[in-house]
Structures are given as structure tokens and as C-alpha cells.
Amino acid sequence: MPTGRPQHRDDPRLRKSCQSQRSPYADSKRELFTVWPQTGTVDAFCAAVGTAEMLTGVSASLREAGSKSRIVALEPASSPTLTTGTAGPHRVEGLATGIVPPLLAADAFNEARTVDGEGARRTVLHLARQEGIFASTSSALNVSGAIRLARELGEGHTVTPATGLKYLAGDLFED
Template sequence: MTTRGSVAETVLDAVGHTPLVRLRHVLPENAARVLVKLEGTNPTGSYKDRMARAIIDGARRRGDLAAGRRVVEFTGGSTGSSLAFVCAVTGHPLSLVTSDAFSPEKLRTMRAFGADLTVLPSEGGQITPDLFVRMRAEVDRIVADEGAYWTDQFRNTDALTGYAELGREILAQARTVDVFAAAVGTAGMLAGVAAVLRAAGGARVVALEPATSAVLTGGAVDAHRVEGTATGIVPPLLTRDTYDDARAIDEGAARALARRLAREEGVFVGTSSALNVAGALELAREVGPGRTVVTVAADTGLKYLAGDLFG
């Protein structure tokens, strides 16, 4: 990996090195400082670039992914964009299974990088557990018919390698982390960062989820619109020793916060990132001054302009 100020030998070396910024205007009184890692500065505007690079690199290194072999995955958007980016650079054709429940900007980005898309219909644009079951079935068909390599993002431990680097960057920038909080999709990011933070001194790790799909906190499991999170299962990468506790965040409050972050902090993010910040603000109020709470802005608000988030 290159460092800032040096020339990247390939665009893959431009993944990472993202800024960590302190929130000032949306912070409640008598709260801990809240730092947000702006992953929207990665090449495709998402932290999933870290995962995609690590997964493809790992498979190629082990010989599981031969030169020119097709890759396949089902995705809610950012994983697809990131895999399409990495596969474009490394020369692998890519099939992605997705849905009209996810932002059109993400689907167009996948196609822009050359991926072949299968777009499944959703129930009124909602993200439901059944949607992921149907997408997985289509992946199985492509693997059987075309001999494609399935990256299996929900179980692929190579992802932890990519996200460990994110954890090391956070430590180097923040110096001290008392609480780390982030929403769970595949849980690779939470697990990868948590391992680094705990090895360095035992930060509290809090898993977040939308209250409308609250598998971790024992609430209702229903449809929601927080892309990239809450697939209706406890993902295999989220072992119980990965996190200390979990909490559910109101989706409506997160959507309102996304607009505040843009207008008051200049932090332009989507719903899942705003949910992360909402959880971090709650925790900052609870732990109080003199502590540091860190979360991640998973991607950029540019991926959500076609919807009603900023309308």
C-alpha cells in the first residue's frame, strides 16, 4: 500500500488512507468527542473497496481464482461496485446479482466498471430477508452454469484482512479509542476493526442495526431501507466475541441526521453511515466528556441522490 504523497503504481494502491474527522455541530452537550472515518474517499466512494481488494487478492494468491475466471456475488450495492472496480483492474469478468431495492446509482456504477447484472424485483423497494434468499439462489445458478468463483462475502475471512488495515488507520489517527460503533451487514468491517482495537487495548465495540430489522437486539425483523445492513440473519463473521453489545437505531432518525450532517458538518453520507453516526452520538452522550467514540462513514451521499433521502 502506498502512502499519501507518493505515486500509486495501480489504482488498487489508492484504496485506504482515508481521513478521520471530528464532529462539532451535531454533537450533544457534555458528550465524548465523536470521530468519523470518511470512507467515501476510496476509489469507488466506499469502504467496500478494502474488502473487495483483499478478497480477490487472497483468492488469486491461493490459486482459487485463476487468471480470467469469472467472479460472482450477490450484493446490495457497494460490494458490487467495489468488486466491479477490482475485477476491472485484475481482468476478471464479473456477474452480480442485485435488486431494484438498491440505489440506481450503485447499479449504474457496477455496469460502468463492466459487470454483468441480474436485477431481481423487490417488494415495493423494501429490503426483506426473502430478497437475499432469492439473490443467493441466482448466484448458485451462475456458479453451476458458468463455473464462476463465488466470493461469498458473508463468510469470506479474507475480508478481515482488508478491514484490519482500516482499524490500524483509525488507531494511528485517533491515538485513543474508547468506543467503536458500526452497523452490521456482512459484519466483516466490525470484526476486522474490532480485532485490531482490542489487541491495542480493549475498546468497547458496539454493533448497530436499524430498529426495523433488529436481529441482534431481539426486536422485530421487518423490511427496511438502510442499504448494506440488516440482512435478516446474524452473519457468520459476527461471532459473539466480536462485539460487547448491540443497539437498534431508528431509521427515520438516521435519515434526518444524514441531512443535518450534510448541512451542518459538511459530511455527505447515506443512510447506513448516518445510522452509524446516530449510534455514535448516543454513545458519546452516555460515556461523556474526555472519551473518544469512533464510527465509519461507509460511503458517500453521491450514491443516494436519485432517491428521497435528500429530496
């Protein structure tokens, strides 16, 4: 895994892999507001950054709908590329390591935060053993980040982490 200086989002090797792909979040507004009320009750949305398609697409949809939701990009603490500009190894599958993803728009989020990757791994086990939820480590990083953010905001605020929202665009939930 890369360490040291992160690659830049304009690196042609990174950009090429994303150029011809249509984002699955391009039409996320409809799905977002089928799931979330349009009342502005979502105070914050947080998502771990992999390719950054979800964070950028969901953020754009929320903004387009007039939401004032606080958008928080999450990354493993051992690879704080967005927060400090340094790269490092981590064990959270599916997340960027040492790069600023080419699809990450600078205005897509209000802040970037680190989350303990080993804590996310413990959260995976808790979710499976105690809650009956089989999740990935990146999902658990989202849950861990959302819990921390919700505690900071306090009672009466709604925080939602990235979810299986991208699957709403397919046929999985048609019935």
C-alpha cells in the same frame, strides 16, 4: 425484504458468498493506529452491521493492540435481528436485513443496539445541509449511534463511529 425469523449465520447460502473473499480489514491494525492514538483514548467504537467485516476486523485489531474499547454493533430499530432475533424491513442501505451475517464473530462486540432508521435518514439530511458532509444512511446510523453513546458516557470520553477507514488500505490516501 425478509420479515419474521432471521436467517442464521451458518446458512450455507450466506456462508458461500463470503468463503473465498479476503477481508479488507485483515490488516486494519496499521490503519487504525495511524488514525487513532495508541493511548487508549478511544472509549467506544460503534458500527452498523452489514456484512460485519468492518466490525469484526476493527474489533480484532483493537483487541490485538490491547485496547479496552467498548465495541457496539448497531442495527436499525425496525429490524432488530441482533438485539431481539426478529427481522423487519428498513430503509438503511447496505445493512443486513433479517440475518446474522456469516462474518459476525460472537466475540466481536460487547453489545448490540438499535438506532432509529428514520432518525438516521434525518441525520443524512442534516449532515448534508448543515455540515456539508455527503454521507450514506448507514454512515448516518453510525453517527446517530455514536452521538447517543457519547451522551451516555459523558464528557471526557471518546467515541468513534465506523468511518472511511476501509479506504485507507487502498491508494486513495497514499499522498
